[in-house]
Amino acid sequence: MIRESLTEWKKVTELLTRILDVREEEKRESVIEQVDKLIMKREELQPAIQAPFTDEEQAFGEKLLPLEKILQAKLKVYLKDIRLDISEQQKKKVSVNAYMDPYNQVYRDGTFYDKKK
Template sequence: MSEVKELFSITQQMVHKFRRSNHSDREELIKVFENFVENRDRLMKDIDPPYTDEEKQLGQEIIKLDEELKVLVIKYLGSIQQDISVMSKKKLSNKKYINPYASLYGIDGSYIDKRN
């Protein structure tokens, strides 16, 4: 199989994985994506001109799939960042619930009279 066909195939598989992904298999999807990037880099280095008409058409399809993959990855990373934000807010809320007076400073119980 030529490098262009293989690149098209793995890009297509990656797009399908991101389309079907849910939040329960994040770690697995990230590992698969890292592997995809490594394979893609290797294949991109091995692709040399001249290109056949079929390879040119597959190249155009790869570009379209790549754009779609970028959008899916950005959306997926956004959902991860949103979950991290929610978790940090929950953590802060729990700390405030446990010790509501921790944010107040100067609670030493003293009173200064200024009438002199």
């Protein structure tokens, strides 16, 4: 007999992997909220999953390991996408500021620049 906490862990993990497949930027906030809730649920389930395990639970756990690796990979990709979007936003901000004030980034090295035309 497999413990209910293990089967619930598997369900939550599978749901997480499906949710992380949504890569649309418009839905990112809701995806992040759902991921956060599911990770919190996994943290609540974790104390209930303690040794000793039966042979059946051991085999069930070994089937969960590849699923965990897939989840970790998808989380890394999602985090990478978020970091990429943040860096793009920062670049846009810098370029907009440079466009609005083009002389702000002019380096003064002691040479004279004639401002008359």
